[in-house]
Amino acid sequence: MDNGKTFSLSKDYYFKRYAWKMTLIPHFNPPLDLEMVVVIPAYKEPQLSTAVRSILNCQDVPCKVIILVIINAPEQSSLDDFNQNKKTYEEIKKIKDTNKISIQVVNIHLPQKKAGVGLARKIGLDEAARWFKKLNKSGILVCFDGDCQCSDNYLVAIYKAYKDQNLNAAILSYEHPLDLVSGIIPYELGLRYYTDGLRYSGYPNVHQTLGSCITINSDHYCKYGGMNTKKAGEDFYFLNKIVRKPRFAEIHEALVYPAARISDRVPFGTGRALIGYQINKEKILSAYNPSIFEDLKIFLTNLPQIIQGQSPGLPESIQSFLNSIDFYQKINKLSKNSNHLTSFFKQFYDWFDYFMILKLIHFLRNHFYPNIPLKIALTQLNKNYWKIKAFKNLTFHDQLIKIRELNRLDKQSI
Template identity: 75%
Template structure:
């Protein structure tokens, strides 16, 4: 998709700052959607405190609220807006902030993030060069290497898009430790299974080249989970990588601003701790591993034995009929696998996991899953005698190194 076509058909039509002229040397825009953020200033100062980066940066803050928001929410947004307006630019970073209402039907973090990213992409189109778009959130902090690591990844490694490493603050009482362990258990369980291109899906950790953003249809307008949908489009495209030289620190706090995610999970933890302390049965990942191992045989027309739940799922989604179509429409194996994983994507593998969970492998205590994955994948020693916090610290280190054993 061309940039012109994207802006004609899919972009947010109204410029956020109509009379703003971006500096000609602009190379990076960090977009922060914010709704009812009482500590937005801390997020901004976290970025301003980053070590020097060799480019011009704009920090675009999209304070937003649904049209029918409460007076309390609107007042909080206005206070945040006034606070940000008082923060001074630096030599390298210019702050642009708006406070807008969103259509009630579509209002949410997805639309707010899209509006900001579309505005930044529009600036780069106006400047006639591509640039770096970065997603951040109003309740996050970052390491001081944040801007420099992102810039270096694009300039030195031909990056088109990427995902930054993350670590929640370690709070023993909030439930964030088992919550983050669950996130890492899921992604590493899929990596262990052999499913390709597995990365964490946190909206505050995404970055993408502005041309690449337009080419692949831009951000969606989901009220929550916009990050999952967006990454599902771009994660298997050329030039995608993890940026582990910097960290994003998402907040570990209770929040009801979106229907699911960290804040909602921590609310759930306060009500019923078992909601976070159980997770997928590791046998599901073992059975997906069998499927991934035998996939080449299936593609060649053979009928290898598969676990019952996997076979029933494949039948339920008309897998073999779809496979025949893809094979007929592919000129070679490279073309086939590209089309195959466009179909058998993050959504499809999640459906497979849920199908298996509901049919055979009910959820187990998180610790049982962690122990199994460690024995077969992480191989951290010792492990089972460690506290959950120490297990998380070890797994984080492995993830940042891109290795499976430490």
């Protein structure tokens, strides 16, 4: 299911209609006490063993965990790529299980047309969900990547959050390893500027869409159609489906550390952005104009009046965008289908989702507010949102440390 719409499916129907049809590990019987599966897709990943050992080194492991590694490559990959995958597969096979954590690894070829991280991640998650179905219970599915590491409380923090809050899905906090050369510091600043800019605007349920940080209950995974098969951006599409559903949370107590390295394996994302930084530093050192978030804030603040038929004075930029998407016609339709405001706003944000927000931001950027230097954008958002003292005088590195602190504490300002 690759579209942005959400459905409510039974597990049986999901596996019949949408799941990957082939069982990855024939005759494998998952342990009866299995509670969590960490799925790691890996393509041309020479450091995969480091990612696996990072999970194995977790402290106070609270339950039975399987690390499911999906080493994969498109059918028409080069011999070098196949050899790298074979070498990696053999390395992972040699890693010993612990008392509570075991490893299952496969090395597969994917159909050329659909090969990519989305399909590989889906295959692993479907297999893990199938194990829990076989055990006649639900469990926790955890997404990870082959170039990531995690804090040593990673597994216990996930388990505790799910049990204490009865979660259906959650996303973990992240921090890239910092260096002053690769461009990762301004890159992560840009990510946090975007998400916190949306939070400042009043847009609800804002979370960073990193595939290696997503977790979900296996029943919930099936209910909403599972992972998509996008070659890149699968995390954005998937999170857009589940973020507004009940019992979704952000887990701040543990961290995922994505790699800060250049990579051409997917058309966009961290690795591709860092390649771009080597070629043109100005691109990663620019950001959306803060005026976009200011105008969005005015729009969202006035939304209750708009749906009641009033005509508050909206910025020209917002009014122009709303006209371009037949907004008022859509609002009238939603109002007719809603018995009360709670129902209306649920339907509204299902429509005015991450995709629509990105569409709005790009419209305003292209027609009203061109990108500006990242340093200026950060300073403006700090003035109105973070309110970090002496922020303007800090280096990018120190600004990021301060913003991370706020995000970890889930605070607006310090």
